[in-house]
Amino acid sequence: MADEKIAINVNNIENTEQIIGQLMDNYSDDVLHLVFSYVKNRTTAEDLTQEIFIKCYEKLGQFNHKSSIKTWLYRIAINHCKDYLRSWHYRKIKFSDKIWDHIPSKSKHVEEEIISRNVADSLTSAVMDLPVKYREVAFLHYYEELSLANISKITGVNRNTLKTRLKHARELLKNKMKKEV
Amino acid sequence: MDDPFYNLKNSIKKDFAGLSFSEERKNAVKETIRRKQSHLELHYWKVETLKNILESLQDGAKHGYDISTQLFRKKELSFKSNEGQLYILLHLLENKKIITSNWIEDRKYYSLTTKGKKYVASWEYRGSKQCASLNYLIEEASL
Numbered sequence: 001m002a003d004e005k006i007a008i009n010v011n012n013i014e015n016t017e018q019i020i021g022q023l024m025d026n027y028s029d030d031v032l033h034l035v036f037s038y039v040k041n042r043t044t045a046e047d048l049t050q051e052i053f054i055k056c057y058e059k060l061g062q063f064n065h066k067s068s069i070k071t072w073l074y075r076i077a078i079n080h081c082k083d084y085l086r087s088w089h090y091r092k093i094k095f096s097d098k099i100w101d102h103i104p105s106k107s108k109h110v111e112e113e114i115i116s117r118n119v120a121d122s123l124t125s126a127v128m129d130l131p132v133k134y135r136e137v138a139f140l141h142y143y144e145e146l147s148l149a150n151i152s153k154i155t156g157v158n159r160n161t162l163k164t165r166l167k168h169a170r171e172l173l174k175n176k177m178k179k180e181v
Numbered sequence: 182m183d184d185p186f187y188n189l190k191n192s193i194k195k196d197f198a199g200l201s202f203s204e205e206r207k208n209a210v211k212e213t214i215r216r217k218q219s220h221l222e223l224h225y226w227k228v229e230t231l232k233n234i235l236e237s238l239q240d241g242a243k244h245g246y247d248i249s250t251q252l253f254r255k256k257e258l259s260f261k262s263n264e265g266q267l268y269i270l271l272h273l274l275e276n277k278k279i280i281t282s283n284w285i286e287d288r289k290y291y292s293l294t295t296k297g298k299k300y301v302a303s304w305e306y307r308g309s310k311q312c313a314s315l316n317y318l319i320e321e322a323s324l
Contacts, residue, residue, distance in 0.1 A: 028202035
């Protein structure tokens with residue numbers, strides 16, 4: 001997290017549009033990947049990422065320089081993803097997904113096909129299949145290469161809990177890979 | 182070394198390579214911000230609101246909370262349940278050099294500048310009919 005190129009001057013409201021532009025240039029792909037790891041759907045991930053940067057604009061005045069801007073951005077992003085996963089809208093989609101599972105259909109889900117094409121590698125798809133609390137810590141620790149202390153700061157989850165989850169995630173993954181072989 | 186996640190970074194990198202936040206999406210964000218930023222223009226605000234704020238400073242410097250309660254007493258409800266907006270507007274008026282601010286013991290006090298006093302005087306002189314021109318005056322003077 002050494003990339004602190006963005007000078008934030010919160011006193012200059014007129015400058016915020018520029019700051020968000022810079023934030024997007026530096027981190028929007030990272031945020032998109034992060035969001036995708038939660039919602040597993042490309043269009044949804046893009047929509048949420050868009051909303052996240054607008055949220056950042058609204059909250060920029062509250063950024064207190066105590067954490068790095070990336071930590072701050074990720075915290076907003078993750079909270080937004082979790083709100084989405086809890087939302088009525090998402091639950092409705094999930095429910096109709098389940099209905100589709102019971103109806104034999106050739107065209108099943110276009111979105112799902114795109115994802116499975118995206119996720120060609122079996123390791124990625126195995127991780128994407130993990131329950132969200134394990135997927136979250138695996139993604140942040142191994143892909144983002146964040147320390148557990150930092151992940152704790154970002155997610156608000158206790159460090160020891162994260163440690164246990166990571167351990168559990170490894171076991172889940174090992175079992176999964178065994179079955180596939 | 183028996184970590185099943187060992188190769189995850191490379192694996193995800195490869196799989197997510199096509200996943201990029203497009204310029205189109207970025208522009209959509211900027212467009213939304215620009216729309217939201219319109220409240221940073223004085224003409225976004227009602228003339229009455231501007232008038233009430235400047236008048237509340239007529240009898241001396243005040244901090245934000247004082248201004249806010251005084252506005253409330255005047256039945257000015259623009260900032261009801263949205264107090265942050267008041268500070269945005271105060272900041273804007275400060276940028277336009279109509280008011281100025283001072284920190285006194287952890288509190289920011291706002292007061293009218295000479296320019297601000299002139300505005301208050303000029304519309305009081307012309308009477309409330311001319312009130313609508315206040316916005317215009319402020320915009321014009323700060324170009």
